[in-house]
Amino acid sequence: MSRQLSSVAQRAPREWRGSSHNVDYSCLHQLAPYIGKLKPVIARELLGQFTSSGDIVLDCFSGSGTIPLEAVMLGRRTLAFDTNPYAITLTRAKLEAPPTLEAANEQLAQRLLDSQRRPRCDQRTIPLWVRKFFHPKTLQNAVRFADECIEKDDPFLLACLLSILHHQRPGFLSYPSSHLVPYLRDRKFPRVEYPEMYTERELAPRLAAKLARTYKHGAKVNRSKVLQIAQVGVADLKLDFEVDAIVTSPPYMNALDYVRDNRLRMWFLDRSTVDYSPEPTERQMQSDAITAAFASNALRYLRKGGHCVLVVGETVLRKRVKTHPAERMLARLTAEYPKLRVEHVIRDKIPDVRRSRRTEGATKRELVLVLKKG
Ligand SMILES: C[S@@+](CC[C@H](N)C(=O)[O-])C[C@H]1O[C@@H](n2cnc3c(N)ncnc32)[C@H](O)[C@@H]1O
Structure with missing residues (x-):
């Protein structure tokens, strides 16, 4: 980890309880499996600390919708986007579930x-x-x-x-x-x-x-808090208003493949899905392009003084990856927005073995980068 990140890591918020708390707040979170899913309790802690009631929270890599669902349950308004049709189906399913x-x-x-x-x-x-x-x-x-x-x-x-x-x-x-x-x-x-x-x-x-x-423990969601959910890639993101916070977990560079690993479920949604995986080099390039698109398209909608909270997979060991994903991402984001300030860096172990592939490089830990727009 670079000196910049490790020195800020000392200043992690005192109340941070990380993933040691194992309480899921709604059975809706367990609606269906999703590779790389964030633990709901982490989403809740981050939203609780870095956003306020009524805030508009953007998650542009919503995956299975953990962050948007927690945001709504905490009284925030939410916008959720992802490129993967399975991810959008799950996010919508959780936020548009029948009331009873x-x-x-x-x-x-x-x-x-x-x-x-x-x-x-x-x-x-x-x-x-x-x-x-x-x-x-x-x-x-x-x-x-x-x-x-x-x-x-x-x-x-x-x-x-x-x-x-x-x-x-x-x-x-x-x-x-x-x-x-x-x-x-x-x-x-x-x-x-x-x-x-x-x-x-x-x-x-x-x-x-x-x-x-x-519905074992109820599944009521306040739909009026859901502003938009759509299958949109971050490169094509366009909003008509500013958001108070961005809380999101970008795709894990090289470690997870959301199409290949969801292929059977994906086939039911999109009959052209094939059983293949892109080359790692391709994914590395895609990952940099995604960070660049996030810097230019998502960050520009964040209001001044708003928090951008990024949960980034930490350990990726494939030979082609030369730098730490969080550092690589931070360097690109601050190049685009020099006034972006690192407020906290929180390190958390990923306890669930299902989060990563067993072979090759695997994502074992997460870094939470808490940035503030100056
Ligand atoms: C780490 S996962 C998010 C997991 C989510 N927080 C959850 O709890 O389920 C990253 C997501 O980014 C999505 N993604 C990958 N490339 C994208 C892009 N260019 N634009 C938007 N979403 C993208 C993937 O489909 C995946 O769902």
């Missing part, structure tokens, strides 16, 4: 009915890498349910479907596979030994159980 379990169940009954009236899809048009995860009847029903939700613009039930898409447990729809990143586990659970894991999975009872879990 009864309302959600009614919506589900209608969608199920209408999805069964849809024409059957020709499974030969579905790529093999998708087909190998499902019993053909389950796949048929899941595709029609997804299409119905897309047509009726229902991100909440779509997110519920995507959340139960793959796992090895009976409450899920796929053949035995992992939950976060889709890998078939047919070697561990061979079809001949575990035939029950390869039968058709009915959608209705599994979606109803998902709703019951989601």
Whole structure:
């Protein structure tokens, strides 16, 4: 870490409690898995310390919507953007959830009915890498349910479907596979030994159980606080007004691949999704371009004196990365905005192994950069 960052790190806010507090404030946060998801308690602490009630908070890399959801729950107004359609589906699902379990169940009954009236899809048009995860009847029903939700613009039930898409447990729809990143586990659970894991999975009872879990502790969100949620990349960000704060976690340079790792869920949203990953060099260049776009497009909407809070993955060990991601990012941001002041640097361990890939470089710790616009 550079001298600038480490000297400021000494001045981390005294009340900071980091990720040692393990309380999630709403089951909505658990709506569906998302790689690189921020712990809700960290979002809450940062919003509580660096924003005030009624503030407009921008998250231009909203991912699964952790920061926007916490912002609304704390009485802030929010704007959320991301390039990934799965991320936007999740963010909207959390912030536009039906107010009660009864309302959600009614919506589900209608969608199920209408999805069964849809024409059957020709499974030969579905790529093999998708087909190998499902019993053909389950796949048929899941595709029609997804299409119905897309047509009726229902991100909440779509997110519920995507959340139960793959796992090895009976409450899920796929053949035995992992939950976060889709890998078939047919070697561990061979079809001949575990035939029950390869039968058709009915959608209705599994979606109803998902709703019951989601509303276990209530899920009321004040929608009037949500100003905008859209699938917009930071390079294309345009706002008509200033924001009081930016609180966001930019994509982890080189470590996570939001398309590849979400590929099966992504395919249900966008049928052109392929099972591939861009080259690391490409991602390195993309990452610098994203920081540059953030500097010129997002920071300009931050009001004077407003905080920009960035949660940056710290340890990326691939050979091509020469400098620390937070330093690299800070250098670019201050080059564009010389009056940007580093107020705090907070270091926090990422305790959850699911945050990173097991092989190659991995993001093990986070740095929170708290900047103030002069
Ligand atoms: C670290 S994740 C955000 C995680 C989020 N805070 C959460 O709790 O789920 C970074 C996000 O940036 C998004 N992203 C990547 N490139 C982007 C771009 N050019 N513009 C906007 N979002 C982008 C990714 O899709 C990913 O969802």
